[in-house]
Amino acid sequence: MVEAMCQTSILIDRIVLRHIRMRLREEFRTSFGTTTWRDIIIVEMHSENFIGYGESATNSFPGYSYETYETVLLILKKFLIPRVLGKRFNSPHEFRELLEFVRGHPMAKTSLEYAFWDLYAKLLGKPLYELYGGTKAKVPVGVSIGVMDKISQLIDVIQYYLDEGYSRIKLKIAPNHDLDVLSKVRDVFPDINLQVDANAAYDLFKHETVLLKLDDFDLTMIEQPLHYFDLVDHAILKSKLRTPLCLDESISSYHIAKAAIKLGSCDIVNIKPPRVGGIRESLNIYRLCVENGICTWIGGMLETGIGKAHLLHIAALSDIAYPSDISASSRYWKEDIIDPPHKLNPDGTIDVPKRPGIGVDVDLDILLKYQIRSWEFKSHF
Numbered sequence: 195m196v197e198a199m200c201q202t203s204i205l206i207d208r209i210v211l212r213h214i215r216m217r218l219r220e221e222f223r224t225s226f227g228t229t230t231w232r233d234i235i236i237v238e239m240h241s242e243n244f245i246g247y248g249e250s251a252t253n254s255f256p257g258y259s260y261e262t263y264e265t266v267l268l269i270l271k272k273f274l275i276p277r278v279l280g281k282r283f284n285s286p287h288e289f290r291e292l293l294e295f296v297r298g299h300p301m302a303k304t305s306l307e308y309a310f311w312d313l314y315a316k317l318l319g320k321p322l323y324e325l326y327g328g329t330k331a332k333v334p335v336g337v338s339i340g341v342m343d344k345i346s347q348l349i350d351v352i353q354y355y356l357d358e359g360y361s362r363i364k365l366k367i368a369p370n371h372d373l374d375v376l377s378k379v380r381d382v383f384p385d386i387n388l389q390v391d392a393n394a395a396y397d398l399f400k401h402e403t404v405l406l407k408l409d410d411f412d413l414t415m416i417e418q419p420l421h422y423f424d425l426v427d428h429a430i431l432k433s434k435l436r437t438p439l440c441l442d443e444s445i446s447s448y449h450i451a452k453a454a455i456k457l458g459s460c461d462i463v464n465i466k467p468p469r470v471g472g473i474r475e476s477l478n479i480y481r482l483c484v485e486n487g488i489c490t491w492i493g494g495m496l497e498t499g500i501g502k503a504h505l506l507h508i509a510a511l512s513d514i515a516y517p518s519d520i521s522a523s524s525r526y527w528k529e530d531i532i533d534p535p536h537k538l539n540p541d542g543t544i545d546v547p548k549r550p551g552i553g554v555d556v557d558l559d560i561l562l563k564y565q566i567r568s569w570e571f572k573s574h575f
Contacts, residue, residue, distance in 0.1 A: 203282035204317060207573045208240035209275050209309075211267065214498075214564040218526050222496065223340040224366045224393050229253065232496055233263040235270070236531075236561065239309035246313025247556055248305040249504070251468035251495040258393070258443070258495075259469065261301045269302040271569065278306070280573035286311050290474045300446070300471035307472035308504050316551040321507065323546055326477060328510030332543040335509075336362030336517040337525060338391065338494070341371055345378050352383060361542030362387040362414065362517040368395045372404060376411045387517070391417040394443050398427040402434075409436045414516070415462050418442040425450075428459040438462050442493060446470060448478045455486050462516070466493040467508065468501075476508055484513045494519035499532030503552035506536070510546045520544060531561045 214234050221230045237248035250266045252259065273296050283289045289310045293303045315322045323330075337360040342348040352363055363383075367375065367390045376390070388411070396405060396419045408416055415438045420427050422443035432439040440462035445451050447470055454460050463483050467476045483490045492509040494502065502520050509518045522544065523535035530536070532554040536544050547553020 203284050204241050204310075204314060205282045205573075206239060206241055206278055206280065206310075209279060209571045210238040210240070211270060211569045211571075212236040212238070212561065213263070213267070213566045213568065214531070214561065215566050216498070216527060216564050218496070219524075219528060221340070222526075223342070224258075224368075224391075227255065227257050228340075229496065233566075234498060235263050235266050235305060236498075236500065237270070237305045237309040239306075239313050241313055241317070244313055244316045246309040246311070246316065247500050247552060248308030248310075248312065249497060249501040250301055250305040251466075251497055251501055252301050259301065261299060265299065266302040266305060269296060269299045270306065271571075274302060274306055275571050279571055283310070286314055287474060290472060300475075301468045304468045304472040307474070308467075308501075311473055312504075312551040319550050321546070321548055321550060321553050322504070323507040323510040326473070326508055326511060328507060328546070329512045330510040330514075330546060332539060332545045333506060333509040333514070333520065334361045334517040334543050335520045335538070336360055336364055336387070336389075337521050338364040338519050339366065341366045341368060345375065348375070348379065349382050352379065352386075356383075356386065358522075359538055359540050359542045360521070362389065364389050364391055364417070364519070366390075367392050369401060369404070373407055376408070380411050387414055388412070389414040389417060389440075391442070392419045394418050394420060394422045396420055398424075398431055402431070405431060406434060413437050415440040417464060418444065422446075425454050425457050425459040428454070429457045432459060432461065438489075440464055442466070443469070445479065448475055448482060451479045451482055455482070455488055460488065462489045462491070464493040465490050465508075466495060467504065468495055469493075473504075473508065480508075480511060480513070489515040491516035492518035492520060494521065496526055498527070499523050499530040499536055499554060500552065500556065502536050503532065503547055503554050506544060506546050507552065517542070529560055531557055531564070533557045
C-alpha cells in the first residue's frame with residue numbers, strides 16, 4: 195500500500211453530508227428482517243478543486259449492526275467532522291488515526307475515511323487500487339439472494355442471475371428455511387457455485403444436526419451460521435464440518451480476526467470495510483488472513499455505486515480468493531447515482547475503474563433527486 199506519495203499536505207476545507215433515500219428494485223429479506231428502502235448518508239469531502247466521496251452502509255434499524263443512518267449522522271456531525279475539518283493531512287493513515295478517539299461506530303468512520311481515500315487518490319492522479327497494491331483489472335462477483343417463500347420463485351430468480359453471468363450464487367437461509375430449500379435448488383442446479391449465509395440465525399445446541407447436514411449440498415462455504423460474538427462455538431462447528439466455514443458479522447476488527455484465526459473459528463473471512471471500520475482496517479485484516487492461510491472475499495451491503503466503487507478497488511487485491519458481493523448497479527437500483535454505472539461482464543466479472551480515485555463520476559442530478567436533506571460544514575481557516 196502506498197501512502198507516502200503525496201508531495202503536499204491535504205487541507206480539508208469543506209464537508210457536505212447528503213441524506214438520500216432510494217428504493218430497492220425488489221425487497222431484500224434475511225433472517226433479521228426485510229429491506230425495501232435504503233436511507234444512505236453520502237459524504238462529500240472538499241479540498242481545493244477536488245471532491246472525495248464516501249458512503250454509509252447502514253440500515254434504518256439496528257439489526258445487522260448497532261449503527262443506523264441516524265447514528266452515523268450524529269457521530270459525523272458531533273464528533274468526527276469537527277475533528278478533521280480545517281486540518282491538514284499527509285496520508286490516509288494520519289487521517290484514520292485522528293478518528294480513533296471515538297470508540298466503535300465503524301460505519302460512520304468508514305464513510306469519512308472512504309471520502310478521504312478518494313480525495314487523496316484524486317490529488318495524486320491515481321486509481322485507488324494502485325494505492326492498495328491491487329493488481330486485478332476486473333474482479334469476479336457473485337449475487338446474494340434473499341429469503342423467498344416460494345421455491346418456484348427462487349428457482350426463477352437463480353436462473354435469471356445465472357443467465358446474466360454471475361459467477362456465484364449466495365442464498366440467505368434461516369431455521370426452517372434451509373435443508374428443503376437447498377435440496378430443491380440442488381435438484382435443479384447440481385453444479386453451480388453455491389454458498390449460504392445465515393446471518394447468525396442458528397444456535398449450535400439447537401441446530402447442530404441441521405447445520406451438519408449442510409455438508410450434503412456441495413456448498414462453497416457456510417457463512418456466519420452462529421451468533422456474531424460466539425467464536426468458540428464456531429470453532430467447534432468448524433471442526434465437525436467438511437464445508438468451509440466463513441465469518442462475516444463476527445469479524446468486527448483486526449483484533450477479532452486475529453482471535454478467530456487463533457481459535458480456529460473459520461476457514462474464510464468476508465471482509466466488509468464498513469463493518470470493520472474502513473480501508474486501513476480491511477487491508478490489515480487482508481494481510482493477516484494471507485499470512486495465516488485464511489481465504490478472503492469482499493462483502494457488500496446494498497451500496498450505491500459510490501460504495502461499490504470503493505469495494506471494487508479493494509477486491510482488486512491479488513489474494514482475494516472468492517467472488518465478491520459487488521453486483522452490478524442494476525441489481526438493486528433502477529438508476530444509480532454514478533456515471534457510468536457498474537456493469538456485469540459476460541464472464542461474471544466487473545471492471546475495476548481506472549480513472550483517479552474511485553474512478554466514477556457522481557451524477558449530481560440523480561443524487562439531488564433522491565436527497566432528503568443536507569448539511570454543509572466549512573473550515574474557518
